[in-house]
Amino acid sequence: MATVTLAPMEGVIDVHMRDILTRIGGIDLCVSEFVRVSQHLYPASVFYNYCPELKTGGKTAAGVPVHVQIMGGEAPVMAENAEFVASLGAPGIDINFGCPAKTVNRHDAGATLLQWPERLHDIAAAVRRAVPDHIPVSAKMRLGFSEKSLALENALAIAEAGAAKLTVHARTKLEGYKPPAHWECLRPIAEALSIPVVANGEIWTRQDYLKCREISGCTDVMIGRGMIARPGLAREITAPPSGAQTRAGFAWLEILDLIIDYHRLIAGVPHPVWQAGRLKQWIKLLGRTYGESADLFLRIRRLEEPVDILSEVNSERERIYADA
Ligand SMILES: Cc1cc2nc3c(=O)[nH]c(=O)nc-3n(C[C@H](O)[C@H](O)[C@H](O)COP(=O)(O)O)c2cc1C
Known part of the structure; x- marks a missing residue:
């Protein structure tokens, strides 16, 4: 049985997006945005900020566990912070060895560590x-x-350190986010490791999932952008849609309801510019699956007030009802 993990995405998948997406179904596990660990033990407030679910048993409202991701190059301080966040109730800890950001890599964290398997081992x-x-x-x-x-050596170093699972984004740091993802490179890793290897990268549809599984040999996947662009995707993977269902498991009207729901959730954040940014970001990404969302984005992209964006979303709904 396939498991689907919702990928960590800094600035995109936060507590509110996790809430919306896990309520739809099909997601087994979430991983928080990375907490950058450098020299200190952070106070609880930092971890609560990245993972508010720590206050509700480490789970989203739909009951899906959220593992906390930490990122850093110093084993002792990583260990200290991991121990602390575990004491706060984190149901799992994930270590980020993949972040490609220049500032992060310059400061000895994320993907730069992939040059030294022994360091990955020591940190893990x-x-x-x-x-x-x-x-x-x-x-x-x-x-x-x-x-x-070093792909296999790195993977083995992490497994030998006692990791329960390894997710591999099927690209190098240099390849960034440029398609394709090299699913074929995951097979030797999956075959060599005795822990589950989770495939990640460029899964946008159920067909992509099936192809990735066939090529990589991995049953379990982690999905990031595909879940934002196609909120029904995890459900389509774990419970294939019947003929009666729409092209993305969701009708455009239902997506509009999700956007309205999302607006309600983020309304508590006291920064209208931030709220407007998040709404635009999601509507733009949905355009990959829903042509209607690409059109909606053109109408809202210059709006700065969340209420104005909401009003366009509501007009779109009314138009659909009027046409029906
Ligand atoms: C905007 C953005 C933010 C991301 N933030 C994180 C992060 O905090 N931690 C992490 O491990 N990966 C992060 N990633 C990488 C994703 O988790 C994932 O590996 C990548 O997007 C490929 O998967 P996808 O094709 O399903 O999106 C981020 C990616 C993007 C595009």
Whole structure:
């Protein structure tokens, strides 16, 4: 049985988006945006900020666990923070070895560590030792930094450190987010490791999932942008749609309801510019699946007030009802 993990996406998948997407169904696990760990033990407020679900048993309202992702290059301080966030109730800890951001890599964290398998091992082992046995520690890596020759060695180093699971984004840091994702490179890793290997990268449709599974040999997947562009995707993967259902498991009208719901959830954040930005970001990404959303985006892209965006969304709904 396939498991679908909702990918961590800084600035895109936060507590509100996790709430919306996990209520739809099909998602087994979420991973929080990364918490950048450098020199200190953070106070609880930092972890609550990235993962408010820590206050509700580490789960979204729909009951899906949220693992907390940490990122850093120093094993002792990573371990210290991991132990602390576990004590706050994190149901799992994920370590980020894949972030391609220049500032992050310049400061010895994220994908730059993929150049030294022994460092991945030391960080993962220190985090594993610091966290109670019943709390899983996992990691997420790319295929390499500038090339792929260390992919298997890195994966083995992480597994030998005691990680319960490894997600591999099937590209190097240098390849950024440029298609294709090299699903074929995941097969030797999945075959060599005795822990589950989760495939990640460029899964936008159920067909992509099936192709990725066939090529990579991985049953489990992590999906980021595809879940934002197609909110019904995890459900389509785990419970294939019947003929009567729409092209994306959701009609455009239902998507509009989700956007209205999302607006309600983020209305509590006291920054209208931030709210407007998040609404525009989602409507734009939905345009990949829903042509109507691409048209809606053209109408809202210059609006700065969330209420004005909401009003356009409501007009779109009324138009659909009037046409029906
Ligand atoms: C805007 C953005 C933010 C991201 N933030 C994170 C992050 O915080 N932690 C992480 O491990 N990966 C992060 N990623 C990488 C994604 O988790 C994922 O590996 C990548 O998008 C490929 O998967 P996809 O094709 O399903 O989107 C981010 C990607 C994007 C585009």
